[in-house]
Amino acid sequence: MMRIVTIIYFVCFLFNTRANAQSILGRKVSLNIVQQKLSVVLTMLEEKGEFRFSFNSDILPVDSVVTVKENNISIAETLEKLLTDRFEYRQSGNFVIIRYAPLELKLLILEALGTPELYTVKGQIVDKRTEQPISDASVYEKFLLVSEISDVDGFFVMRLKKITQPISLTISKENYKSTTTHFLAEVNITNKQENSSETFVNGNLEEIAKTWIGNALVTAKQKVQSVNIGGFISKAPFQFGLTPGLNSHGSLSGQVVNKFSFNAVGAYSAGVDGAEIGLVFNIDKSDVRFFQFGGAFNLVGGNVQGAQIAGFFNYVIGDVKAAQITLGYNHVGKNFEGFQVGGVYNRINENLKGMQVSLGLNAIGNNLNGFQVGALNLIAKDTRGVQIGVGGNVVNGRSTGMQVAGIANINKESNGLNMAAFANLTALTARGAQVGVLNYAKTLKGLQVGILNISGENDGYSIGLVNIALKGYHKLGLSTNETTELNAIYKGGSKRFYNMLMFGTNTKSSTKIYTGGLGFGKEISLFKSLSLNPEISSQYVYQGDWEYVNLLSKFELPVNIKINKWFAIQGGPSLNVYYTKQQTAIGDYGLLQQKHKDFSFKNSNYTGWIGWNVGIVLL
Structure with a gap:
């Protein structure tokens, strides 16, 4: 017969404005603000309190005009005056996180029994004001890294193993203030104490699940957990995963950074701070450090540092400082520093500092500073270094260094050596040397060597069978x-x-x-x-x-x-x-x-x- 145990509440608090007086939210400031935008006031608070805010600008009225005249008032009290009770303020590290949370949750413990080896908690989550049940709310124990999602009637069942300290249950739901409840179970508690490794990761962590492959493989429960819990991430020494939905952290896997993760097929994690091996794939919504291997692919929503190897493709939304190798396609959403090898295609949205090699296409959204080899190399802005294109090199800015192409080098401006089996074309000024069958520069201030050399204005040297200066010397x-x-x-x-x-x-x-x-x-x-x-x-x-x-x-x-x-x-x-x-x-x-x-x-x-x-x- 199931029995209701006596729950001894000894702490019940919210991660909101009522933080410890020694915390960031408890720091005192003095303000004399008259008719200033909220965004300006928040920046002033960051400077005075020596911390950073994290919030979604879509839900915060940053353009609204506010007035605050207070002396020796805490950061938490200031935020309450500026934003009222529609928002929740949580602190993690040097961040103060502002969430839109006009509503409040209530946790009802219906049954809790068992032993330290296996303890079961049954409960219900309801709206604090209406008492209506809340579905798809996250319930998690931050020390044991166990989580559940409430059903359509707000009920959940959580099984906890190897309990060594008081149970700490946090309930979270989008647009609701998160609430953490600590209680002592009717079991023998050892003297072993554990500290929560929960940290906060700033930024949008949902991007990886919005990719077509992430959306297909990440489970609905994991998506709900990410929405409810946001950037609050825990750390664990190990994860074993069969599939994203079947792993040692359950639906909370997307909120856990692992030291080592082995995935028989593939898994979804918050990140890696050691090594991760997926025999088919790995999906991480935050940062990956040191080593990652995916038999088919790696999908990373944050930054990568170390070595990343995949059979078919590596897709990274953030920066990469690594050796990145695949037989297929490498995609980097921001900057790349290191060595990149792609069998078919390499794409870097911002800058490359290092070396990039592909049998097919290399594309860089901003600047190249290094060495690039491919069938075709495309640079959206400037390049400093060496480019070797079996077909050609295209630079939409200034090329400084050396270009070698099997067919053509095409630049907006060039300030180096351009060598091509057929043509070198510079849309504006060529200050270096062009060597090819056909050379063209709107303004030549360097050297052209070829069979046909054409320039708009020639203030350099042209050596060839035919040299034509459209606005220059031709007689x-x-x-x-x-x-x-x-x-x-x-x-x-x-x-x-x-x-x-x-x-x-x-x-x-x-x-x-x-x-x-x-x-x-x-x-x-x-x-x-x-x-x-x-x-x-x-x-x-x-x-x-x-x-x-x-x-x-x-x-x-x-x-x-x-x-x-x-x-x-x-x-x-x-x-x-x-x-x-x-x-x-x-x-x-x-x-x-x-x-x-x-x-x-x-x-x-x-x-x-x-x-x-x-x-x-x-x-």
Whole structure:
């Protein structure tokens, strides 16, 4: 026969404004506030009391205007004046937690019996004012980490094992003030005393359960516990879990941080402060420290520090300072510092400091400071370090360091070395070096090396087959000289350094000559309309047979006289050196050696002479 035991209440209190006088809520302050926003007053209280508030701004009227003129008044009394009795104030560590709780609960103990090895408590939770039963209220013993949820009629049954001190039951429910009741059971209590390890974790701890996979795997009871109890977290040395609903902490598992957790399939915890192994998965709504392994995946709502390994994916809402490895997908909601390896995809919403490697895509929401390797690398802001993209690298801010791409590097600004098998594209200013088949920069203040170099404004150096400065130096020249009657030259780049693409022909020779090649030059201004243009070039000379190498090298020193803004005349001396092994009917070493004999080298294929060049330049 069940018997009702005598319950000896020795403490019955609320975790609200009636806190210990030595607590934060008991600290004295003086205020002289007239028509100030509540948010400003709360900030002043934090500064005066040297603590921090935690609250949901959606339920607190932070924009309301208040007036407080009090001397030597406690923090708790101040909050009662500001917020009335619609809110609950709880202290944990250096936090004062404000909850919207206009209602109050009442705990009715209907039956309590057993031994210290197994003790059973039956009770009911009702509304204190209406006496109506309250369903889905949390009842938990913070020392033993045992919890229950009240049924539709407010009833619950709790079984407690290995009791060594008075029972302490806390009841919590959303929009109700939490109440803790201590009582002595009719059992022999040992001298062993235990201290509650309850702490408070600031922030929104419900995000992980709102993900599609978290919502599917976290049980309804665990979700209710999280809503009712909030950020009040306990610590335990060990957890064994089969599934989220079947584990050593029951429905309270989401409120417990474990030193070590082993999950045969998977489990849901508040966090880990040691090591966690899930043969299939791990779900933690707060922080994970030191080591976590999930056969399929790890899902973490807080921060990760240490090593995190998963088969398919790691998903972290907060910061990560760790080595993070998966064969599939890594997601970090805030900042990452360390080493990250993802088989398919790595995503960091804010900043990376360290190394990121993927066979597929790497994406960073803010800045990169480190080393990145992937098929495609995407940076939303700036990068400092090295990027290697098998396909390409895309930086929506400034790239500083080195970029290597199989196809293209695309930057808003670049201040380093960009190397690509095909293209380097900089939307604004390129201050470093671009090396690729195609290079483009709106403003070039560095170096371009490629086949086609394009810039809007060129204040640097472009070396390539074709250099085009849309708002810079680009000229077309037509000239004649002692060797070829007709020459066409395109000059592109900047005044300080331009490239020349050259073609020439001599149609009157008994053996026709065709020339083509590249050169470089620099414009030195002497007066307003007069400049000196030292130029050096090398051209292939075709004399009817492609089998031989015929090279004509020139150093020219023409004077450029500008007639108007689009037309100039140019002319001056040239030093020519010609190399060939080709034999023709005219001589042993070719047409040009027979035609020009100013100086030569004995028993050599080289011939040199002093020549001239004159022509026009279209600006």
